[in-house]
Amino acid sequence: MKSIDNQFFQTHLQGVDVSLDSQILDTYGRDWTHLREPAPSAVLFPRDTDQVQQIVHQAREHGFAIVPSGGRTGLSGGAVAADGEWVVSLEKMRTMGEVNITESCVDVEAGVVTATIQQAAGHSGLFYGVDFASAGSSQIGGNIATNAGGIRVLRYGLTRDQILGLTAVTGTGELLALNQGLIKNATGYDLRHLLIGSEGTLAIITGATLKLWPKPPLRDVLLLGLPDHQAVMPLFASASHSFKLSAFEFFSQACVEHVCTHAGLQPPLDQPASYYALLELDQVDEPLMLDWFEQAMDSGWIEDGVISQSHEQSQQLWAYRERISESIAPRKPYKNDIAVRVGSVPALLEQLDELVKQHYPDFEVLWYGHIGDGNLHLNVLKPDTMALDTFKSQCEQVNELVFAAVQNHLGSISAEHGVGLLKQPWLNFSRSAAEIELMRCIKRQFDPDGILNPGKLLSG
Ligand SMILES: Cc1cc2nc3c(=O)[nH]c(=O)nc-3n(C[C@H](O)[C@H](O)[C@H](O)COP(=O)(O)OP(=O)(O)OC[C@H]3O[C@@H](n4cnc5c(N)ncnc54)[C@H](O)[C@@H]3O)c2cc1C
Incomplete structure (x- = not known):
């Protein structure tokens, strides 16, 4: 590992906040995976895109690799820095524009926390479509870099489907402003989509224009007990033809036991089921719901179930699904x-x-x-x-x-x-050799010196 000191940063990156503190290095060098020991050489906190560009230029000139870092809630080790890299945390780039009501969108810097976007959209009578259990810590830059999905993909799509524009700094320090909020733009390759899901290997995302949706109607949440996993698909087919679903989640009894122990919750049903399905749907009339419920029971797809009667109850039912990850994390x-x-x-x-x-x-x-x-x-x-x-x-x-x-x-x-x-x-189990070679060629164009997140996604 190359040695580096404060003097280096004072000389080459004046004005950029840098930490060499061992505890900070340890914290920012890992994500949720905890399967590799962190060993970055510095953590840098740019305050604007210009500073991000300066960092890339200096890293390139002095031969340092960069690990772009968001909320570090990632589950694949993408934000782990275990080899003397500079961690570039976007957490000081948290400016958010006014919600644009006419165009139903909002401009955000990459470090804005996902839940902050959800709240801002809600305060303006709109809705941000992506949600998951780590939304209180993850950042939009990390969500874009992983093309995060979550619980409402059925209705709103992935993070990719929310991105109307993107700004990013490539591995040569070039600033790209892609698509700029346009709905229609038929001018060739859409580089925005190449960067979405690129896991910090092509560019550091500095900001985005996000699509917002109309405020959802009132919703019911159902938690249903299933006798076996064979029941889950017929149940899904029936529910998706009968209702406007926004979520259809699945989990086993063992998950419920972990959540109950961890969060001090009572079991959701009187008798434990082998598996559970959690459905969220636009509210329907009670007789229609009861008819469907009885049909599902008669078909043997479900053994029991509960339907939320209030917003609070919906949240309580969601907790059995949303708290699984945190309840098993210590293991x-x-x-x-x-x-x-x-x-x-x-x-x-x-x-x-x-x-x-x-x-x-x-x-x-x-x-x-x-x-x-x-x-x-x-x-x-x-x-x-x-x-x-x-x-x-x-x-x-x-x-x-x-x-x-x-x-x-x-x-x-x-x-x-x-x-x-x-x-x-x-990776070769999902991507052909030809695809992987094309991905390598693309990486070389965006990042000719291979300084952006080396060893992640593609082998070094
Ligand atoms: C309890 C829990 C539940 C979760 N549930 C879901 C779920 O339902 N659906 C889902 O998709 N994910 C889920 N995740 C995973 C995780 O929250 C997502 O992958 C999230 O998008 C990561 O965002 P982050 O800001 O924490 O990114 P990080 O973990 O910091 O980074 C993730 C990757 O993005 C890169 N990156 C970060 N910021 C930038 C940037 N500005 N520019 C370029 N690259 C960048 C990093 O280098 C790394 O490769 C869950 C995680 C936890 C802990």
């Missing part, structure tokens, strides 16, 4: 975030269930996910007595089998968390 879960076409979910679930029983007989395995868009999270919990490295290498061996099953269904090894460091060795 250092090994996470798989896979996706297939919705129609292939039952077959994949069947196959993975067998694989899990065969290869993880001693591990606790949890299923949950945004199953309405084909996205499953398979979480394996580390036994307390097992060393982290042993656990990780056992999970990585099983990855080959899990990803081969996903590949057979033409699915994705990373639905929404990104590839980062953790999924990088398996």
Whole structure:
């Protein structure tokens, strides 16, 4: 690792806030994965795009790699700095424009926290469509860099679908202003979409123009107990034909037990079910809802269920799904975030269930996910007595089998968390050799010296 001191930054990056404090290096060098020890050489906090450009120029000139850093809630190690990099945190770039009511959009700097955008949209009578459990900490720059999904993709799409414009600084320090809020723009390659989901490997995102939606109508939330996972797809098909769904989530009884223990909640139903589906939908008349509920019971898709009667109850029901990640975090879960076409979910679930029983007989395995868009999270919990490295290498061996099953269904090894460091060795299960080579060519154009997030997404 190259040595670096305050004098260097005072000489070359005057005016940029820099920290070399060991605790700060440790904090900003990791994300939620905690599977690699951090070792950055500095943490830099630019206050504007001009400072971001200066940082890139200096990193390039002095041969330092950069790890762009948002809220560090990432689940694939994308924001981990373990090799003397400069962490560039966007957290001091938090300016947000007035909500533009005429065009239903808002301009934000990259460091604005996702929940702040949701709140600002709400105060103006509009709605920001992306939401997930880490929205209180994640930043819009990180959401764009990972093309974050979350709980309402069914209705509003991914982060990609919210981006009307983007500003970003490439690995040569060039500032790009892409699409500039336009709805129509047929002038060739849309570089905005190349940067969305690029995981900090092509450019540092400095700001965005975000699409906002009309305020949603009142909504019902249903928490339903399912006898087995075979019931989930017929239930989804029936619900999506009967209602205007905004979310259809899935989780196992083991998840409910962890949440109840962690958050001190009572079980949601009188009798535990094997699996649960959580549905959010535009409110419908009670008789219509009860009819559907009875039909679902008669079909054997559900055993029991509750329907929210107020906003507070909706939030209480959502807690069983939204608090899963935090409740299992102390067990250092090994996470798989896979996706297939919705129609292939039952077959994949069947196959993975067998694989899990065969290869993880001693591990606790949890299923949950945004199953309405084909996205499953398979979480394996580390036994307390097992060393982290042993656990990780056992999970990585099983990855080959899990990803081969996903590949057979033409699915994705990373639905929404990104590839980062953790999924990088398996990228070829989802992308052809030709695609990966094209991705490398694109990377060379944006970042000829390979200083932006090296080793993430593409191997070094
Ligand atoms: C409890 C919990 C629940 C979650 N639920 C979901 C979910 O439902 N759906 C979902 O999609 N994700 C989910 N996540 C994952 C995570 O919150 C998202 O990936 C989020 O988008 C990361 O944002 P961040 O600001 O924390 O980014 P970070 O973790 O800081 O960074 C993520 C990646 O983006 C890059 N990056 C960050 N900022 C920039 C920038 N300005 N320019 C260029 N690159 C940048 C980093 O280098 C890294 O590669 C969850 C995480 C947790 C902890």
